[in-house]
Amino acid sequence: MALVSQTSFDPPALLLGCDFSSAPTTRKSIVLALGCFRNKRVTLSKLERFSSLSAFSSWLNQTQSWVGAFDLPFGLPRELVHTLRWPSEWQACMAHYAALSREDIRQVFAAFCAARPVGGKFAHRSTDLIAGSSPSMKWVNPPVAFMMHAGVPLLLQAGATLPGLYAPAAESSDRDTAPLKVALEAYPGLLAREVLGHRSYKADDKARQTPERLIARKDLITALEQGRTRLEMHLKLSHAQRDALADDASGDALDAVLCLMQAAWASRRHEEGAVMYGLPPDTDPLEGWIITA
Template structure:
């Protein structure tokens, strides 16, 4: 039985990742504990911090202590693309290969793939992407999730983390730091199908603010399709609602998704899980 079922708490982090963190667009980390509640498991959010460099992200991954983490970046690319290009099909070898390639080379591969396919079917997709409603992992612009993977997953592998969706046990003390791929948009859409965030200040409207409040209220009430509800202070809740970019809310959702997955058998992965592609936490098997 998982941590909450044993009446023990477990540290859970949620990471809203960006490939180029800076003061105006930091990498956002939610930290809390998964504990048993009277009627349901609870993710008690302790803190949210903002990292402005990838070096700070490296340091986060190596901080002492065990945790479970939900990270909003692709952990893999579509198998059809990988096999078409003759890239390594062992996940660890593929990560080393992919993160070692110049972006220009990868961009050329992506463009060549898309150029040879009809409108409406340009991209290759992982098995989890369409059920999640996420962008294809090979997308290099708007949003540039391919570069998020390029900047982040190699660092995570170097840190010795465990990746259960890829059947990789970690190294040394870091083996008890467990990384799951998260996608906050999936959970947010269980509550509200309307936009709740924008990186453009002029588009950070009152309507989007109201949508963030709606989503947060559902997370706190345990009405967002998860087996875990959110416990957050009034002060942090105000920050989440006021954050027009949605980064604080997204980081908390990443933590919630990881917490929910930890309560499922085999993290809720499909029986025919492809360890090259992995899976996104909380996304149901089609």
Template sequence: MHLLGVDFTSAPRRAKPITVAHGRLDGERVVLEALETIADWPAFETLLRRPGPWLAALDFPFSLPRAGITAMGWPSAHWAALVRHVAAMDKPAFRAALDADRQRRPMGARYPHRRTDRPAGSHSPMKLVNPPVGLMFFEGAPRLLAAGVHVPGVHDGDAQRVAVEAYPGLLARAVTRASYKSDTRARQSPERAQTRGRIVTALEAGTALADLPLRLEAAHRQALLADGSGDLLDATLALVQAAWCARRRSARYGCPPDADPLEGWIATV
């Protein structure tokens, strides 16, 4: 099975593309084979429609918290109904709905979380800024549904094209809490480059995600270290999460049996 790790953005462009790490499992190792950048939505949609078998771990929230969905009166019977509802909205309407929900909530509890967000340490998908993960859901989830991919524990689609939700920060924090990236060039420091080096070394040793070492060529290793934005490293971290799920193909790709089918689940949590 071909594996993909995808570092996502809600506004892909040449200066800030979607980044994809391609690889495979070779025995007990994950092999990084290629790095790809995608600068527009049509190219991303083409990626999702590439013939399988493949498994992609994509770094954006596939759903919203059940508490937020219910409070806004949005469809909650199943994930596809929710996503179709969102796909029919324009971005200003989506923003306005999430803003209104936030204003209704008390200070200190304005962003509900999914069950999977707390153990992952991830942001609430209701956030629209710093980071704008709500917009990532708005752009990403409808494209998953339109492409007909299979989302384990959430949506039955093409079993040859499987998508799981990734969160690279979960693996990075298993190595270090130090910052390793910045989109601001002035903040892309030697210290952050050294931290990326620590993370790559842990990936190669199989300690970032236990017993799943990464094999990569020297040129790819240098690219991960040189990329101050951290996008290439995040895509590679997502690739390792994809490999973890591929190993658990017979058990819903690792999706826990009690995962909320509306909220979804973050790989390796």
């Protein structure tokens, strides 16, 4: 295992954004937004949905190159890892974490929180505080700790490189032919808040799928199409795609597209010579970082 620094590979043509679920079903699936980037335009080619982790894993293991932004945490807070006396090297820490059951994780994290004062129950990564995302150790509402537990092993099994954290060892004979799969941690809420502020644009509960949230989704889509974000990219959609994104009241498809935009930004940064696809050079090699934060 080696940390990622520079790479001589050309950026893959395929970009993807992933709205992830640790327990996907036909009703609440994992959504992939697939597309490409050219001349400051991000074109959405299609949406893929997966109702099981095994189906999603099979897609990841296909022999194709991509740069993907995934809405799940890639690391735990350094403070938490040190307090629990878990391995402080990322790969060893993730191996230890993956070996635990979800109930084990719930009990260990609940005990950690119980020993801390009110107002400071959770440990946070630096990137969580800057991005405004949930702490990566949170196991409810949303259960991002379980998303990491389910998702990171699938990325590693697929042979993905996680810039700043992990690069798979490759036989010298495979270096020129093996697909380059680059996985980056994303948070769609970061980009959505830039446009909408604190307006809500999604809800899984049908009773909360209001006209106001529909209007917010349409406003967000329009802003992405017009390039009115600091990413300085325009989203290119067909009329049917625009309607489908607006009509998905859960926001899952739109979240996948927001991640796709973040993947495109990272790919562009790589083209411009950024060492780690736009991640800060001082990214904590245990905690990781949310792209564009």
